[in-house]
Each structure stands twice: as structure tokens, then as C-alpha cells.
Amino acid sequence: MSSKTNSGNFFEDFRLGQEIVHATPRTITEGDTALYTALYGSRFAVPSSDMFAMSLGYQGAPVDDLLVFHMVFGKTVPDISLNAVANLGYAAGRFAGAVYPGDTLRSVSRVIGLKENSNGKTGVVYVHSTGLNQRDEPVLDYVRWVMVNKGDVSAAPPETVIPDLDPYVGEKELLVPDGLDLTGYDTTLAGSDLLWGDYEAGDRIDHLDGMTIEEADHMMATRLYQNTAKVHFNQHSQGAGRFGRRIVYGGHVISLARALSFNGLANAFRVAAINGGTHVAPTFAGDTIYAWTEVLGKTALPDRRDLGALRLRTVATKNQDCAAFPDRDSDGKPDPSVVLELDYAVLIPRITDKDPLR
Amino acid sequence: MSSKTNSGNFFEDFRLGQEIVHATPRTITEGDTALYTALYGSRFAVPSSDMFAMSLGYQGAPVDDLLVFHMVFGKTVPDISLNAVANLGYAAGRFAGAVYPGDTLRSVSRVIGLKENSNGKTGVVYVHSTGLNQRDEPVLDYVRWVMVNKGDVSAAPPETVIPDLDPYVGEKELLVPDGLDLTGYDTTLAGSDLLWGDYEAGDRIDHLDGMTIEEADHMMATRLYQNTAKVHFNQHSQGAGRFGRRIVYGGHVISLARALSFNGLANAFRVAAINGGTHVAPTFAGDTIYAWTEVLGKTALPDRRDLGALRLRTVATKNQDCAAFPDRDSDGKPDPSVVLELDYAVLIPRITDKDPLR
């Protein structure tokens, strides 16, 4: 009987090079984007306003980049991480063309690395996942690695293959959606005068505000993404578990941090890449999330005077404001308040019609 | 003054044969369908993806059948069950054509049975309710019976009429939306290879997962359905009531059970009938809902090789997983964990292009 249900893959079920087509394609609608706003309070002008977006060459307000990420990611959970012990990291995340309400997304993954742990009970699976739209165009791809339980501890270990991953997405892979021209960007409506030229590597920005998470919030978000990871939803079983609590989906914290980062990075209108991310500690309902950002670098893009890229490292904390920029200490040990480190690239206007230096 | 407000109908206000046109027509939108996903995490491919649905002959992703049910049902509450003591049962629920975002639904009911209880204080009202779209086409009809308080205990009892209800909806009344052809159904994208032929009467499926309900979840759902039953919303008055708690709308539990049933019934793309349903015990915020399903029977449909019907009985429990299939004992007494029994029919693909036996 139980063979009719999906108990998820165990470590020994994965094969190097295996291709997995994930279930439940999803048409993203204006309902999803409204819920995204209601869940995070994001105020970036581009995904908020059709008129603003169209003034830059979009066909309308695009779907928030991180909502695209969560939708693509959510589909992979039943096949990749239902029996995961830990979500270890992300790398090489690249956002491609804009996604609009009405587009239908599906996800496929390829196993690119396997390494059994020395305890013989778990192993690390590396997958390269791609989100595709209804025209089979990629809208996002990324690498993720997770620690997965073995179902049968006597199963023979696979050959160890660890993929060679770049530390960050190179400038040539930072894609600008077709047809964009940022020269008409209205900084007043966007909420800040700060453009690409105003940021320097080493800048640190405290995003000031904090947001408390409720159980209903994070569960509603994670269900919206059709992400089925059990640890987020079932207090009855989690109550008997390690934390005695439901754990908040790590991507929920990423979206909160991005929304908070508006205060200081209001013109960072597009996430172009996710270089790496670590969920340093679990987050629970009742925690209040704060964030700060360090500018790791800035990059001019080939043939573009209207926009440039910033490489950012955003740190999110819980129950600790970020006035003192809580971080790792000199031994690399994270401050106990830190829950997330995210290394990513954003696009930001560089020279606009309103720029006096133009 | 208070005559300007609606205090609901009491038992003596109902007349056999009475027709009631319910208030507040509702255009169902993509916003409603996104909220439905966020509230239950349903992963059935047909209501999730325009492309998937169109590959089967739908005009786009139809509105989830149970969202249609809740919308039609919600409108009947102010007239039928505002003074209800208990929602006793459902029968003869038939889903007709597909409902799409943009369709406007309204509800009408006819009183088809009345029986005063021997205590002289309450009575049972049987109504046949129909949901109609903007073209006056029925999209759903069902029978419901509720126990309603008398407002005036001295009111004379009506003649007792109890409608003769079939135990289940017959195969000729299991309607397939016009234009559907399931032969191109993609089982990979749908998440399961199990088709009509893979299920047999007597199969029992533990749906494995559990979902904890928050107050915000069930109230948001019930408000979305414009269902005004007081017991769901008012902690100030309910705190002094029988349970000291707000009671979760029974339909919320039905939708949770259906969403959980994806794990084991992923291809049951359409609810075609509700044969009967009982809310065995009340559910409260904080409860975790699990579900299991028994296949009661299977039916080939006339002139259809591409799909068949399954008659299912889904049992939902609270705070008890369903590995042991909690149920009624030999005396018919339900296991204390059981909150819902639902007898219904689903449509499921039978032979597809990918089927090796074709």
C-alpha cells in the first residue's frame, strides 16, 4: 500500500549524472505576486508597478526574482531533499530572462556530485537545478548541495565526485533581461538617489528595520511555493524533534532580508546571481529578523552605461539589531545572532537622465 | 433598530419547497486561487498549471474543485446555518463544468426536508444548494442538512419530510468537463505513474504528511469564502462557549485532507462528486491534520477509455499519524483522533500515450 506514496529519495537512490524532472508545473499569477508582497512587504519599484517596469523596457511588472527562486526550488524538494538532514549550500545561481505573471515554470535537476560521509549513514548530494518557462527557456539555474540520509546503511558508497564550483558568478554571466534601458529610471519614485557610483567595496549598510515571523506567515509562504519539506509544517512531529519546533524555510529568511535591504539598496532592482548562501542557524516563529549588507565589489557590465552590478553579502540576524554589524569573529565563528549569510549580485542603475553628471 | 441586521433564520422560518437566493455573488480570480495554494499547499498539476491543463483540453488552469465548493457553500451560511447547532452531513454533491478565474458564482438553495427534534428546541433542515456561474450554468449542486435552533420554541412543528437520498452519486452523474481528453496526460509532471488501473477497491493509502493549522490560516480561508459562521472568528464570544475556542471551518479540514492526499493520489485530478461527509469531531488551531484513504470502488465511465472514476473514503485525523489507519471500531465508534470522514469520487487518467499497454 505504502508503495503508492512518495517517501523521497535516500542517498543511495541518487546516481551521478541522473536527470530528474520535477513534478507540478506552476503558472505564476498576480495572486502569487500579491501574496509575496503581503508576506515580505517588499517595496522595490520594478516588481511593484507595471508602469515603472514598462518605463525601463519590461513588458509589465516582472515577478520578484526571489519568488521565481522559491517556485523553482520548491519543486525540487520532494525529489531531492525530503530526507535531507541539512541544506548545506547554494552556488552558481544565475537569473536569466524576466518572468511575468502568466508564465508557467517547471524544474529539472541533474546530479553533479556525490560524497558519502565517513559515518556511513549520510551523504552529500550536489544537484544542478534549472527552472524553465513554457517556452523551455531557462529562467534560473543554480547548484545546491544537501546532506541526505541513507535509507539502507549497508548500501555501497558511490564514487566520490565533488563538483568544481566558482566562488561567484562572473560578470559575463550576469544577465540583463532583453530590452532593458535604465536611462529613464525615476529615482524619486524608486525611493532613493543612490546609484551604482555611490557604492564602494567595503561599504556596510545597516538596514535598520526588523520583522517578526509568525507560524502562519512562513507556512503560508512555503505552501505557496509548493515546498513539501516536513520540518516546516508539522508541529505534532516536530514537537518531538530536535528543536521541538517547526523550522522556518531558509528561503523565507532570504526574502525577508532582501525586503529589509530596500532601506539602503532601494535601486538594486534585480537580483542577477546567487554566488553562495548559508543558513547559519535555524529560525523559528517569533524570531525577529534584521539584516545588514556589505558591498563586496562592483562591476561595470560590458556595453552598458545605464546599469552596473554590485556584489553584496547580506547577513541576517535574529533578535539582534544590526547597528554593530554582527558577523563572524576572527576565528570564523559566527555571532550567535546570525542566521543567514548570502553572497549575491544585483543590478543597479548607473547613469540616468536625472543624473547631473550625465 | 436591530431589524436592520440579519440574525439568521431559525428553524420555524424555513418552509418546505422554499427557494432562497443567497447574497454576494463572487468573481473568482487568480488571487483566490493563489490564496488557495498558500492555505493548503495543494500540488495537483491541473489547477496549478495553465499549460498542463490546456494539454488536456481545459481552457487554462481551472479553479480547484474544493475552492468552488467553499465559495458556493459560504454564500449559503447567512441564510441557512447562522443559527445552526451542528452541520450534520452532505450528500449528492455533483461537480459540473470547469470553473475558471473570471467566472462569477452565486448560490441558490431549496428547502427539501424539515424535521423538528423531539426536544422541541431544534430541528433539522435539509437544503439542496446549487452554485451557478454568470451564464446560469450549474457548476456544483449538493444536499446538506443542519440542526438549527428554534427562535420561538412555541412555534408549531412542520410536517416531517426527510428527503430520500442516494448513498452515492451514480456513474452517469459523474460529469467530465466538456472537451477533455486525458490521453496526453504527463505522469512525470503530475508526480506519479499510478493510473486508474493501479487502484483496487480495498486499497488503503496513508498520505504520510501532516499539517498544523494556525488561527490566521483558517480564519483567512473562511473569510476568503465569505462564510460568516460566527464560531470561526470570534474568540471573545467563543472563549465563553462550549469549547472555549474558535472552531475551524469543516471545509478547511476537507481541503487539507485533499491536499495531503496528493501523496498517493497525485493523478486524481478532479473531484467529481461528494457522496457524503461527516465532521466527526471539531478541529482547533494548533491541531495537526493527517489523512488516509480507502478505495471504496472503481468505475469505468461510459464511452471513456482515457479516464475512470474512483470512489474514495478519506479519513482525516488530528494529532495522530495514519500509519495504523485510525477508523471506526467494530461498534462503529470512531477512533478519538478522527475529525473527518469524506466519501467522494475522483476522476483519474486510465490510459495515456505513455502507457505501455496502450
Add this chain to the structure above:
Amino acid sequence: MSSKTNSGNFFEDFRLGQEIVHATPRTITEGDTALYTALYGSRFAVPSSDMFAMSLGYQGAPVDDLLVFHMVFGKTVPDISLNAVANLGYAAGRFAGAVYPGDTLRSVSRVIGLKENSNGKTGVVYVHSTGLNQRDEPVLDYVRWVMVNKGDVSAAPPETVIPDLDPYVGEKELLVPDGLDLTGYDTTLAGSDLLWGDYEAGDRIDHLDGMTIEEADHMMATRLYQNTAKVHFNQHSQGAGRFGRRIVYGGHVISLARALSFNGLANAFRVAAINGGTHVAPTFAGDTIYAWTEVLGKTALPDRRDLGALRLRTVATKNQDCAAFPDRDSDGKPDPSVVLELDYAVLIPRITDKDPLR
């Protein structure tokens, strides 16, 4: 570093006559309207049904008037009231043309009054705020005054200017959206037979129902409106504050009261004006909101036989039903249960095709 972030304006930052263009234009979608229904359970037929609205001359179901208010208001918060001590009042609120899903709103404000308080630490700022659509047509304007902290207590006080505000919006300024003809209004579908002629000044209506607020509800609402006022979201900082709790956005209570008022005012299909409003006491999650309404007056509108206006005063209470119409006592001291007094005008059908007196 911190200069990259917005800490909001302090009292001395405002200048009489100053014009402020607020950030983050917003396209309102069907997703927003569905969320509005899910948050308040409103049952007025016009914003609920495309078909009903079109039968009156609307292009489709318009966006709920108060959702328009919250969207326009939310944008003003980062510039006007981020450092506010108290939101003191509203006046002269006028709703203009209908707003439909797909319209993009932005907000601008003009400082029309300033008065430093005698303590030298705070001052009152009066702003006239206007919401504009993508055709630069006003959809709503209103006056609001807030008490704002001084950032530098040594800053010289401005000349005191207090605007001269009418006690209520005059009948000539009660705008009926273009093209409306209420003669076909269907009172059955709308849920009540009570028209303009059935209400008299002095009528008092207890709206009967109560609705309990959850933290997730009010935060989701306030984020949907992109309202960034810190007191609503951050339990970590508010826990150390005056109330030890997050405070519910006052507009959330206004919308709850309006939704509750359906029971007694079902045909008040349009809010035409906000004459004044006071948040008498703070509301917190866990509170149950009730409401009652007094009819302050009724007005025939020039050249309109199909509709008229009612001037209403709705009082919302917490954790106290309104059977006894809790109000101010003879000294003007409000009943301790009162949280909101709202003086506003609604449009309501006057003579319809179904009216026997026609």
C-alpha cells in the same frame, strides 16, 4: 554608512508648502483584492462581483475603496510618519473615480500646517495627500495630521499654521464614479432590501458580529499596503516599548469595522468620503473587534434619483459587543472598549427597478 538608509523625517525637516513625491508606485491586482477579502471577509457585492458591478455601470468589480485608501496611505508613511508619536486625525477624505485591478497608484503629499508643541520635543504636521492613477487622475485625497518627534530639539520652531478644515465633506464633493446608474441594483443578490429611504438620522445599528485579530493578519495586511511603520512589525523592539506589543495598524481596524458593517448597511456600496477619524485606543493581536454605526445625516445628491448619501459614524470596540452602543459619556470621555470613531459618507441606492414606489 548609515547615510544610505532612510531614518525618516523629523519635525524640523518639514516646511510649509513642501511637496513630497512618495516612493514605490503600485499596480493593484486581483491578487490584492483577493487578499483584502481574505483579511476582512467583506461581503459588499460591488467589489465582489464583476457581473454585479457591471450591472451598475462599472467596468468590472472596482477595488474596495478602503484598499485604495490603505495603498495610498501606506506610501506616505516612510516620508511622513516614520518618526510619528501618534496619528492624530484624518479629514477631508474624498474618493474620486473607481480604481480597477491593473491601475497603478502613486501618492504625493503637501505640507499644509505645522505646529510645534509646547514641550519643544515634538510637533504636529498636517499633510494633504493625494493618490493618483497611471493617467494622473486623482483617485483619493485626504488630510492627515500626525505628531512627529523633533530630531534636534534645539531646532527653531516654525511659524504655526493650522489649516482650516471643514467638519465634513460637502454634498457637492461626494463624487459618484462616471457612468453609474443604480436603478438596476439587485437587492436580493446584495443581501438587503434597505435603501436610502429606510435610514434616518439618529438610527443606531449594532453590527452584531465580532472578529478576532491575529498577528499574522494585521502584519500581512500592513505589508500588503507597503506601510513601513515600525510599531506594527517588530516584536523584538516593541517588546521593550510602551505596550510591550506590536500595535495593529489603525487602518486595519477601519477595514474590519467596514466589513462588519455589512450586517445592517449591506447596500452602502461605496465609501465616498472620510470626514474624520480617530484611533481612540491601540488595538493588539488577540483583540476581538465589534462595531456599531449611528446615522448622522442623509443627503440627496444633485440630479440623482438612483442613489443618495448617508453620513455615518461607526464606532469600533474591542472585546465588548455593541448591543449597548458603547460611546463617549456626557463628559466626552470614551468608553474604555472604544478603539475607533470614524465619520464618513457612503453612497446607497435610493430608487431601484424593484422599488414598489417607483
